Amino acid sequence: MTYPSVYPTGATIYNPEKCWSGYTIFQARELGALLIDMNGGEVNLWKGLHGFPNQLLPGGYVLGHTGLRNNAFGMQDQLDLVQVDWEGNIVWKFNQYEYIEDPGEEAQWMARQHHDYQREGNPVGYYVPGMEPVVDGGNTLLLCHKNVKNPDITDKNLLDDVIIEVDREGNIVWEWSCNEHFNEFEFSEAAKNILARDPNMRTAGGGMGDWMHINCMSKLGPNKWYDAGDERFHPENIAWCARESNILAIISKKTGEIVWKVGPDYDTSKELRELGWIIGPHHFHMIPRGLPGEGNMLIFDNGGWAGYGLPNPCSSKGRMNVLRDYSRVLEFDPKTLKIVWQYTPIEAGLVHPSDSNRFYSPFISGAQRLPNGNTLITEGSGGRLIEVTAEHEIVWEYISPYWGDKFKINMVYRAYRVPYEWVPQVDKPVETPIEPKDVAKFRMPGAAPLGPKKQTEVPGVKPYQGSTALCVAADDELDNLDK
Amino acid sequence: MINTLYTATGCTRCKIVKRFMEERDIPYTEKDMKAEGKEEFQQFYKANRKYIYRGENGIEFPVFTNGEAIYQGIGPAVAYLHFNGKLDEFFSIGVLHKEWVDGIYVSHGNPEYAGEFIEVLRFLKNNNLKLQVDTNGKNNHILRQILDEGLADIVIMNVLGPEELYSKILGEDINIDEVKKSIETAAKFPEVHFQTTVVPVVRQEGDSPEISYLAPEEVAEAAKLIEEVTESKKNPYLIKLFKTKEAKDKRLKAVGPLSAANLMPYRSKARAYQVFTEVEKA
Numbered sequence: 001m002t003y004p005s006v007y008p009t010g011a012t013i014y015n016p017e018k019c020w021s022g023y024t025i026f027q028a029r030e031l032g033a034l035l036i037d038m039n040g041g042e043v044n045l046w047k048g049l050h051g052f053p054n055q056l057l058p059g060g061y062v063l064g065h066t067g068l069r070n071n072a073f074g075m076q077d078q079l080d081l082v083q084v085d086w087e088g089n090i091v092w093k094f095n096q097y098e099y100i101e102d103p104g105e106e107a108q109w110m111a112r113q114h115h116d117y118q119r120e121g122n123p124v125g126y127y128v129p130g131m132e133p134v135v136d137g138g139n140t141l142l143l144c145h146k147n148v149k150n151p152d153i154t155d156k157n158l159l160d161d162v163i164i165e166v167d168r169e170g171n172i173v174w175e176w177s178c179n180e181h182f183n184e185f186e187f188s189e190a191a192k193n194i195l196a197r198d199p200n201m202r203t204a205g206g207g208m209g210d211w212m213h214i215n216c217m218s219k220l221g222p223n224k225w226y227d228a229g230d231e232r233f234h235p236e237n238i239a240w241c242a243r244e245s246n247i248l249a250i251i252s253k254k255t256g257e258i259v260w261k262v263g264p265d266y267d268t269s270k271e272l273r274e275l276g277w278i279i280g281p282h283h284f285h286m287i288p289r290g291l292p293g294e295g296n297m298l299i300f301d302n303g304g305w306a307g308y309g310l311p312n313p314c315s316s317k318g319r320m321n322v323l324r325d326y327s328r329v330l331e332f333d334p335k336t337l338k339i340v341w342q343y344t345p346i347e348a349g350l351v352h353p354s355d356s357n358r359f360y361s362p363f364i365s366g367a368q369r370l371p372n373g374n375t376l377i378t379e380g381s382g383g384r385l386i387e388v389t390a391e392h393e394i395v396w397e398y399i400s401p402y403w404g405d406k407f408k409i410n411m412v413y414r415a416y417r418v419p420y421e422w423v424p425q426v427d428k429p430v431e432t433p434i435e436p437k438d439v440a441k442f443r444m445p446g447a448a449p450l451g452p453k454k455q456t457e458v459p460g461v462k463p464y465q466g467s468t469a470l471c472v473a474a475d476d477e478l479d480n481l482d483k
Numbered sequence: 484m485i486n487t488l489y490t491a492t493g494c495t496r497c498k499i500v501k502r503f504m505e506e507r508d509i510p511y512t513e514k515d516m517k518a519e520g521k522e523e524f525q526q527f528y529k530a531n532r533k534y535i536y537r538g539e540n541g542i543e544f545p546v547f548t549n550g551e552a553i554y555q556g557i558g559p560a561v562a563y564l565h566f567n568g569k570l571d572e573f574f575s576i577g578v579l580h581k582e583w584v585d586g587i588y589v590s591h592g593n594p595e596y597a598g599e600f601i602e603v604l605r606f607l608k609n610n611n612l613k614l615q616v617d618t619n620g621k622n623n624h625i626l627r628q629i630l631d632e633g634l635a636d637i638v639i640m641n642v643l644g645p646e647e648l649y650s651k652i653l654g655e656d657i658n659i660d661e662v663k664k665s666i667e668t669a670a671k672f673p674e675v676h677f678q679t680t681v682v683p684v685v686r687q688e689g690d691s692p693e694i695s696y697l698a699p700e701e702v703a704e705a706a707k708l709i710e711e712v713t714e715s716k717k718n719p720y721l722i723k724l725f726k727t728k729e730a731k732d733k734r735l736k737a738v739g740p741l742s743a744a745n746l747m748p749y750r751s752k753a754r755a756y757q758v759f760t761e762v763e764k765a
Contacts, residue, residue, distance in 0.1 A: 096751075099717070099758035109758070171751035174744065180764070 003382065006444065009401035009410075011040030014434040018395040019387055020370040021431055022127070023423055025062065026378075026385070026415035027051030030404035033064050037429040040398055044423075046088060052078055052114060053366075053414040055125050057135050058422045060086035063117070069110060073102040073205045075159055077112040077145055083135075086425045094170050097144055112145040115215040123221030123235075126368045126416045128288040131221065137168050141238070143217040147208060150179045154196045154209060161214035163238060163251075176238075176256050178212055184258040185247060191264060191308035194318035200244050212242040216366075218285040220250065224295045225335065232259040233286075233334070241284035241299065243363075246277070246307050246322070248284045248299065250334075260334065264307065271337040279324050280306035282380075283366035283414060286334070292373040292390070293331055296340050300377070301328040304362030326356035329367045329377055343377065347392040354474045366414040376417045383410035387417075394436075486511035488560075489524050489546040493517075496557040496584075497545040499610045503561055516544070536576040543577060558586055561606060566599045573600050584612050589629065590621035597625045604634045618669065619643055619653065620662030627668050640669035640677045644684070644697055645704030652682055654731075666712040677757070678721040679705045681749060683730075683738040694738055696725070703752035710756040720757040722749045724765070 021038045028034040033046040033054040046054075050065040057063065062084050069077035080095035094111055101107040118124065120138030122131045141163060148160045158179060165174035187195065199209030217240045220226070225233035236253040250260035266277040280302040287293040303324035315321035331341040345356035364380030373390045383400030400410045420428045441450045488504070488511050490497035504511050514520025514527075527548070528535055534553045535542060546553065547560040552568075554560040556577050562570040573592035577585040584607055592600055607614060615637040618626050629635050642662070643652040650656045669675045679702050687693035702722060710716050724743065730736045746762035753760040 096754060099754075101717075171748060173747050175747065 007399070009383075009399040011036075011038065011396070011398045011434055013394055013397040013436045014038050014432070015395040016431040016433055018374070018389055018393065020372045020374050020417065022417050022419045023056070024376075024385065024398070024415050024417050025054050025056040026400070026412045027054050027064075028400060028402040029383070029410055029412075030406060031402050033062050034402075035062075035423070036398070037431075038396060039429070039432050039434065041429060043426060043429070044086065046084055049082075049084060049088075050078060051413070052076065053116070053125075053416070055117075055119070055133075055416060056418045056422060057083070057119065057133050059135050060423045060425045061091070061135055063119070065111075065113065066090075069100065069112070070102055070105055071204060073105070074100075074112070075145065075202055075204045075208065075210055076114040077110060078114060079108070080111045081113050081117055081140065081142060086423075092168070094140065094142070094166050096170055097142075097164060097172065098146065111142060113142045114145055116143045116217045117141060118218055123219035123288050124285050125218065127371070127418050127422075128221075129290045129371060131288060131290065139165050139167050139173065141165050141217060141219070143214060143240075146177065147205070148177070148179050150182065153179060153182050153211065154199045156199055156201065157205070157208045158199060159202070159208040159210045161212055161240075161242075163217055163240075174253075176251060178214060178242075181251075181256070181258055185245070185249075185261070185264065187245075187264055188309060190310045190318060191245075194308045194321075198317060198319050200319065211244060212247070213244040214240045214242045215281075216240055216283045216285065220286045221288045223286060223289060230335075239285050239297070241281040243280045243282065243302075244306055244308075244320075246279055246281065248278065248281060248297070262337065265309070275330075275332060275337045275339065276301075276328070277322055277324070278330075279322050280304040280362065282364060283378075287331070287369045291369045291371060293340065293369055295334075296331045297334050298331050298367050298369055298375075299329070300361075300365040300367050301330055302362055302365060303327050303360060325362075326353065326360045327362075327365070327379065329375065331369075341390065343375065343388055343392060347388075349392075351474055354470060354472060364411060364413045368416060370417060376415065378412055378415045380412050380414070381409070383412045385412065385415050486547070486549050487514060487527075488512070489514050489516055489520065489527065489544060489548075491515065491517050491544040494544050496612075499612075500545050500547070500557055500560050500564075503606070504564060507564070509564060511547075538578055540580065556584075556586060557612070558584055558603070558607065562600075562603045565603055565606070566596070569593070569596045570600055570603060573603075579615060582611065582613050583615060585615040585617075587614060587616040587635075589616050589618040589626050592622075594622050594625065597622070597628070600625065601628055601632070601634070604629065605632070608634050613637075615639065617641065618665055620649075620665040621653070621657055623661050623665040623668060626665055630668055630671055635672060637674040637676065638669045638672040640666060640675060642666065642677055642679050642705045642709055644679065644682070645701050646708060648684060648697070648701065651684060663708070663712050666709055670713045670715075670718070676719045676721060677709050678723055679753075680723040680725050681741060681746065682725045683735045685732070685734065692734055694734060696738070696741060699748045699752040702749045703756060706753040706756035706760065716756060716758050718757055718759065720753065720760045721763060722746050722753060722760060723763040 023035050025035050033049045033051045035043045055063040065078035067079045082090045083092035095109045097111050100110045118141045119133040122133040144162050146160050146162045148158050161178045163176045164172050199211035202210050220237050222235050237250050239250050241248045245264045247263040249258050252259045266272045278301045282300045284299040287296050287298050305320040305323050307322040309321045311318045314323050326345050329343040332339045345352045345359045348359045350358050361379045361381040366378045368376040374387050377386050385398045386394050387396035400412050403410045514523050516524035543556050546555045554563045559574040562574045575586040579585045614635045616635045617639045619641040646659045681697050683694050683696050685692050685694050727740050743765035750760050750762045
């Protein structure tokens with residue numbers, strides 16, 4: 001989170017030998033759906049096409065939205081989900097989830113989609129060998145909003161998360177509503193109390209409680225756990241996580257019941273304590289079969305502020321009662337909850353926790369497992385995309401150069417990497433390595449070069465030490481204290 | 484005959500029925516199930532549980548019996564005490580609470596007793612109760628009078644199906660114009676909820692009758708009928724599941740039940756004509 005006022009944007013690191021090279025699709029802030037190559041070359045911009053997120057399909061098709069509901073009445077409600085071809089023609093559209101009549105607005109059907117969707121053929125929306133999303137048919141899962149009343153939760157108007165499945169013709173063939181499973185989430189009494197009083201009220205539409213804020217949704221797909229007889233991991237079951245409640249869950253597609261869950265509390269077992277408190281999470285999904293780590297769960301554990309529970313000095317009422325000012329990308333075993341791989345400030349090479357907020361996105365973000373074992377991480381709030389190896393080396397980095405005019409931030413909600421073959425309209429680009437700059441020597445024109453003009457020796461000075469006597473305990477000292 | 488009124492302490496509806504009986508010098512014995520009458524009610528309930536409805540929130544009071552028949556709830560009890568059994572088919576057990584009274588079926592009773600029926604509704608309304616009435620389109624003239632006198636606050640209009648199947652589903656001939664008039668009347672109440680139950684229909688009579696559920700397209704036709712009459716696509720419209728065990732025609736009991744998920748295609752089709760269509764949850 002500590003940025004200089006001047007720094008390069010676009011691609012800043014690229015090691016073709018270690019990367020899983022391809023195109024990257026993301027929503028450039030207030031610009032459109034942008035497809036870039038590994039050198040940051042802008043291959044196609046679908047101008048004005050919204051993306052929450054954008055996904056690319058084989059054949060150069062992009063999924064996105066034609067617009068957003070007026071913020072005065074809705075919370076992140078996309079008007080529709082559309083499939084657009086390389087030239088910008090809409091070849092498929094769904095919007096008939098709810099008929100909306102907002103004051104002063106044209107009455108219309110809306111999908112009210114937000115945060116995620118999945119096209120049949122691929123469980124997670126990113127490249128998996130042998131699991132291509134269907135381009136000219138197939139059903140689509142959408143994460144949508146619906147306003148409901150549920151006195152078991154609160155007497156206030158709730159913004160509920162629903163998952164629907166629509167066929168190619170736009171018929172809704174399956175629906176799941178989160179609020180109907182309130183009693184399965186095991187909220188503490190303290191959490192229920194604050195939820196009843198303040199279910200994360202937002203001002204849109206005269207006030208609505210965005211109580212869970214589910215922000216991702218994907219199928220599990222074929223996996224070893226189900227093959228071994230564990231019905232909780234049926235390939236059709238759906239994984240999601242909720243930013244406000246810190247819950248990660250898997251629901252049964254057949255019954256709608258919660259069949260697997262961690263959170264909302266992370267101090268109730270040894271396994272959960274070792275996993276650590278997951279806060280404001282995003283992009284929780286099972287790594288699909290055919291990719292390294294298949295069967296493990298991958299998540300961007302944002303940190304930031306979230307949760308419901310007892311009031312504390314950081315949360316006078318008990319809402320957003322857990323805090324952490326750095327992020328973690330976790331890959332863990334869904335049965336043992338053991339962390340298999342992670343990318344945290346420590347793996348990023350930062351002094352922890354003193355400098356940990358340099359890897360920190362308190363909202364949005366995601367992580368995609370690539371076929372060579374690398375992970376594409378969207379550190380969303382700062383518009384930073386990095387590809388890291390299993391050994392945590394950054395082999396590609398890109399900073400979005402697009403700041404919004406209306407919302408002055410270069411945030412990237414979620415980026416996806418796709419193979420070159422999915423875009424047959426253009427030739428494979430030239431891959432030009434970008435060596436990481438030595439930042440110590442990197443200077444702006446006019447700035448003085450590194451190094452003193454005169455070096456003066458001072459007799460009797462002692463060598464510098466490590467960090468153990470810093471104002472706050474860090475790194476090795478923390479490890480020793482833990483022991 | 485000995486009249487017994489089973490009541491519950493603090494039950495406003497019970498007090499209204501008691502006052503009704505006292506004003507008409509109808510002798511009765513009160514048994515408060517939360518006080519001295521607890522054991523007697525338990526025995527009474529045990530012996531008659533098949534006649535006493537117990538919902539999610541318990542048993543609705545008052546429960547009246549003359550030793551021969553049992554009337555549960557304020558509507559059925561007052562209707563019986565006022566007009567003997569003439570109005571039995573107009574009233575049934577309700578599920579609403581506090582000031583709301585439901586279980587009032589405009590279409591089910593004998594239209595010859597419309598005057599008596601209206602009189603009971605007036606009594607309930609004059610006691611500051613809010614009424615929810617149900618209709619399937621039959622007896623529009625009664626519904627019209629209810630509207631004109633402002634007797635009901637909510638009307639549930641059961642549009643049984645498309646025009647060509649209406650009489651078949653109803654089980655008797657009905658002029659579709661009367662149904663249309665009822666839809667038109669219903670839309671003028673302070674609050675109206677249209678609904679259609681996806682029922683099985685005997686398509687072909689015979690030794691081996693052909694029976695199948697209303698199709699999504701047929702329910703869409705019902706939604707279209709509502710649109711045409713009300714000139715609006717924006718009515719609240721609910722598609723409901725058929726409860727097999729409640730079928731009067733034994734042949735329909737044999738039809739396998741639909742699940743809530745089965746209703747999804749119905750919603751998609753109906754939304755072309757009624758955009759706020761929702762489906763009943765299981």
